[in-house]
Amino acid sequence: MDGPVMVERDADAVEIGAVIIGDELLSGKRRDRHHAHLTEALAEKGLELSWIRIVGDSARLLTQTFRETLASGAEVFSFGGIGATPDDRTRACLSEALERPLQRHPEFVDLLERRFGDEAYPHRIRMAELPEGASLIPNPINGVPGFSCERHHCVPGFPSMAEPMVRWVLDQRFPQRNAEAGSVEESLILQNTTESSLVPVLEAMEAAFPDLRISCLPRMDRNAPRVELGVRGPRARVTEAHARLRQSLIEAGFLTH
Known part of the structure; x- marks a missing residue:
C-alpha cells in the first residue's frame, strides 16, 4: 500500500x-x-x-x-x-x-x-x-x-x-x-500575586527568550490570587530561561530565594 x-x-x-x-x-x-x-x-x-x-x-x-x-x-x-x-x-x-x-x-x-x-x-x-x-x-x-x-x-x-x-x-x-525530541516545560507558582504585577518581568523574559513560550496562568486559591508561570521549549534553553525567570522574580521582590 x-x-x-x-x-x-x-x-x-x-x-x-x-x-x-x-x-x-x-x-x-x-x-x-x-x-x-x-x-x-x-x-x-x-x-x-x-x-x-x-x-x-x-x-x-x-x-x-x-x-x-x-x-x-x-x-x-x-x-x-x-x-x-x-x-x-x-x-x-x-x-x-x-x-x-x-x-x-x-x-x-x-x-x-x-x-x-x-x-x-x-x-x-x-x-x-x-x-x-x-x-x-x-x-x-x-x-x-x-x-x-x-x-x-x-x-x-x-x-x-x-x-x-x-x-x-x-x-x-x-x-x-x-x-525526547520534543519541548519541555518548567513552571513555578506565586502565591498572593496578580498577573498584572508581573507584566514587566514577563515582557523582559519574552524579549530575552523570543524562541520560547512564556505563559502566565492566573488562578484564585481560597479567594487569594495565585499565578502559575511556565517556560516551554528545548530543554537546554528552558533550563537557562527558568533560572533567569527565578532570578528576575527575586530581584523584583516576588520571591525570597
Missing part, C-alpha cells in the same frame, strides 16, 4: 493542525475524543498540536476551511466525513479546495471489492473517489482506508479507527522522532 512520503523535519518548523468534522459535535450530540488521542500520539513523537478547528457538515464552510489549512502549509489531520453517505463531504470539499478532480483510486477500489463483493456497488465505491494524487492510509480495524493528500491526512470519525491510523501517518512522516 502506498503512503505519505517519509520526511524528517525539525519540530520547531512543523505546524500541526486538526480539523474535526460533524454537526453532531457542534450541537453537543457527541463529544470530541480525537483531540486527546491526537495530542497523545504527537507527544510520543515530540510534536505538539498548533491549532484545532471543529467544522460542521456544511460543504461551503468545509471547503473554505480546507483552502485556509492548505495555505498554512501545516500537517493537518482531518477526522470524519469520509464515509459513503451524502453528508460525508471531506473528499469532495478537499478536492474543490485543491482544485483537483476526484478520481477512483485503483487500490482503494480493489480493497472495497474484495471486502464487500457486489455490495461495494453502487454506494460504498464512492469512498474510493479521492482527490487526484491521494495516497492511502491503512485502517487496521475494518480495512477501509483513509487517505493523504498535500499534507492533509483524512481518517474516519470513529476514534477506534482514527487513532491507529494517525499513529501510522506519524510513523511515516517522522520515522526517527520520539518523545
